Amino acid sequence: MKKITILGSTGSIGKKTLEIIRNNREDFQVIALSAYNSHQEIISQALEFNPLYIVIYKEDNAEIIKSKLKNTNIKILFGHDGISEITSLENDIIISAITGFAALKPTLNAIKYSKRIGLANKESIVCAGRYLLDHAKKHNCEIIPIDSEHNSIFQLLDGKKINDNIHKVIITASGGPFFNYPIEKFSEISISEALKHPNWIMGKKITIDSATMVNKALELIEARILFNIEIKKLEVLIHPESIIHALIQYIDGSCKALLACHDMAVPIAHSIYYPKVISQNNYHLDLLDIKNLSFNKVDYQKFPAVKLAYHIMQEGKTLPLIFNCANEVMVNNFLAGKIKFIDIITNIEKILESYDNQELENIEHLFSIEQEIRFKANDLIC
Numbered sequence: 236m237k238k239i240t241i242l243g244s245t246g247s248i249g250k251k252t253l254e255i256i257r258n259n260r261e262d263f264q265v266i267a268l269s270a271y272n273s274h275q276e277i278i279s280q281a282l283e284f285n286p287l288y289i290v291i292y293k294e295d296n297a298e299i300i301k302s303k304l305k306n307t308n309i310k311i312l313f314g315h316d317g318i319s320e321i322t323s324l325e326n327d328i329i330i331s332a333i334t335g336f337a338a339l340k341p342t343l344n345a346i347k348y349s350k351r352i353g354l355a356n357k358e359s360i361v362c363a364g365r366y367l368l369d370h371a372k373k374h375n376c377e378i379i380p381i382d383s384e385h386n387s388i389f390q391l392l393d394g395k396k397i398n399d400n401i402h403k404v405i406i407t408a409s410g411g412p413f414f415n416y417p418i419e420k421f422s423e424i425s426i427s428e429a430l431k432h433p434n435w436i437m438g439k440k441i442t443i444d445s446a447t448m449v450n451k452a453l454e455l456i457e458a459r460i461l462f463n464i465e466i467k468k469l470e471v472l473i474h475p476e477s478i479i480h481a482l483i484q485y486i487d488g489s490c491k492a493l494l495a496c497h498d499m500a501v502p503i504a505h506s507i508y509y510p511k512v513i514s515q516n517n518y519h520l521d522l523l524d525i526k527n528l529s530f531n532k533v534d535y536q537k538f539p540a541v542k543l544a545y546h547i548m549q550e551g552k553t554l555p556l557i558f559n560c561a562n563e564v565m566v567n568n569f570l571a572g573k574i575k576f577i578d579i580i581t582n583i584e585k586i587l588e589s590y591d592n593q594e595l596e597n598i599e600h601l602f603s604i605e606q607e608i609r610f611k612a613n614d615l616i617c
Contacts, residue, residue: 239507240266240321240349242341243332244280245273247437248355248381251499252330252507253280259513267321269333272296278303285309288324290317323348328507330381331356334440335563336605339363343598346376353506355381357457358563362556362605364460366598379506380461384454386502387481387493388462397464404464405482406454407474408533409434409497411445414473418537424576426569434477434497443566447579448533452544453562456555459548466548471541473531478520496520539580543587552592556601557608561586564612573616582615 239256243249249268256263269290270277281289281304291300294313301311312320322329322345329349331342338356343366345352352371354360359367371378380386384406397404412431413424429446430439437445444450451471458464477497484490495501496518504513535542547554565579574582586608595601 236262236264237327237507238266238325239263239328239330240268240324240326240345241330241332242269242318242322242338242345243271243330243334243355244268245270245276246332246334248332248499248503249330252332252353252503253284255500255504255507255515256284263507266324266326269318269321271333274300281307281309288312288317288321290314290321292318319344325349327351328353330503330507331359332381334438336362336560339367343367343370346371346378347374349376351377351379351506353381353503354378355503357382357385357453358559360457360460361453361559363598363601364457364555366601368460378461379509380457381499381502381506382454382457383480383495383497383499383502385458385461385481386505387495388458388483390505391481391483391491391493392462397462397468400485400487401468401483402486403468403470403484404458404462405470405472405484406451406458407472407477407479407481407530408448408451409445409477410473410475410531411448413446413537414475414531416537418534421537421577422575426572429569429576433475435499439570440563440566443569443579444562446576447540448538449540449562449579449583451533451538452540452547453559455541455544456548456558466545469548471533473533474529475531476525476528478525478528494520539584543580543584547587550592552594553590553604554587554592556595556604557587557590557592558583560605560608561612564609564616568613568616582612585615586612 241249265284265286267288268286272293274296288310290312318341322341326349328351329345330353332355336358339359342359430442432442478494479492482492533541561583565582568574
């Protein structure tokens, strides 16, 4: 039985992980669960899975939580200190599914105490990839990506490194809700429209990132860092069916692809069971139902974030960090109704152009720049 902790248990990845555990109770002991502020949901999860600890980041509903769990032996923790405590517990697996840059510190700490990180947080790699990977190597912690695209690359490589036999690594994008939307109407896109993803059920932030295709830009940067892929070998194709998640083309003309239904149960199960494979009958593809597998180039006019990713990868240094932090601020402001959909990328570009790119000195320097960028980004809105 493996000890598992889930950071972000009330989000889409966390809930799907618990669904897999629910169906395989004999394989896992849930050590700890954390949530930002979904107190009712984490109470329900705690009563069902009986972890040793739960953490609510915001303490607003502390008394309700304590009252509902008073007849259990579950230790209730709060805030930064609570997250730090549960990531310092010995675990076989920690699922890092906290949204955004906020996952970086918990993930860095978890690496020291866990045998494996199931990484569902691309922002940690984008912002501090080399630090995080070197940290994992130092502590002999295995990192397995949960994003469907990166998990697919992981499976396709099957333990091999990127080599000269590989011509290209392709990740796919659904195109989101605006693939066929006329560009002249992008200025009119509403919050509700941007939150209607055609294929995936996800949290608000990642759904907006999918609509702008910033998500795919971040995934390009993540793939380059995780697998040490040359920029010229990385490509994105629009694949509206979301059946093929990644492809590897070889110099001899052959191509390997990973096909799966568009449900995160598939990569999550792979990450927590690897190298074992478990049966998941509910998620088998019915190939007879697949009438079409189509591919299109990314329209850089509609989705400039993807083109921007190549520039960011080429320049490196602090640009990935700036890109991510500026995007998080802009998405929050869009969801708050303070800016338009098209302003998200426009403002990110302004911030990138105004900032002097520099080498990261250390992890403290990284956090200092992150705070500076958030201040500048919010100041741009005022």
